[in-house]
Amino acid sequence: MDVVSALKKLKDNGYKHTDKREDMLTLFSEEKRYLSAKEVLENLQDEYPGLSFDTIYRNLSLFEELEILEVTELNGEKRFRFSCETNHHHHHLICLQCGKTKHIDVCPMEDITLKASDFNVTGHKFEVYGYCSACQ
């Protein structure tokens, strides 16, 4: 996922192109890590004084719906990152300090034969937490 194809996806789905949306996408493409709504706001409000939290949240949700961003929840707050380029199903190593990530190619679900016959499995989450080299 990159800014250009994200903007195209917006247009293809009937959403408008705005400077704020483009700047949000650019931010995510530059910072390859999980960002909170607050971090996104702070990064943009120099250029847009009076930028509303509502705008941030609305667009983050939209981007998530369009699979431009992926989301995780950490310490009671949502964090978003640019969807990975690869289509390969995978998981992440996440820095608890700065949100930086590394890929984990293995998916535990592949190995585990869930004989959970009476359980209708709809999803799973596998995340490994720690601190990146810069944050240790």
Next chain:
Amino acid sequence: MDVVSALKKLKDNGYKHTDKREDMLTLFSEEKRYLSAKEVLENLQDEYPGLSFDTIYRNLSLFEELEILEVTELNGEKRFRFSCETNHHHHHLICLQCGKTKHIDVCPMEDITLKASDFNVTGHKFEVYGYCSACQ
């Protein structure tokens, strides 16, 4: 973990025995599933009119500290369940509707050789979500 040994753990660590604490523990021992703070409150406020949310949260945190309860976060709210009897490190299948759980004995971390040399790994989370037989 059971009510008796949980109460003992409280006493051993210098905490007092109160009816509310005992009733909270009894609730968790009866309902073998993840409960939210709200659910705990609702279950006890028949017996204790005017029971405070603060009391619930304070005791939930205390129980978590003493490893009497284990916690997970789902849809932006914490959910607690009685710690599993087994000492064996394991994970859970969680019903998104009612919080019922099943054990998953396999831990993905055992298999994965994390060559994340520059990452200081401090923890991980592996949860499988779905709907239990009663909730489908």
Next chain:
DNA sequence: ACATTAAATCGTAATCATTCTTAATAAAAA
């Protein structure tokens, strides 16, 4: 370029889970 229309944004209030504060209460110890 201009007008029209629907989407996007602002500003702010509301909501929801959780935490904090202070005074009153109850459990354990003396």
Next chain:
DNA sequence: TTTTTATTAAGAATGATTACGATTTAATGT
């Protein structure tokens, strides 16, 4: 039974997120 200290109630405060009505702006057609 008195004292000590932990626990609780009540409600205010917080922090993240969502909702709302009014205003602005992007896209579209003229």
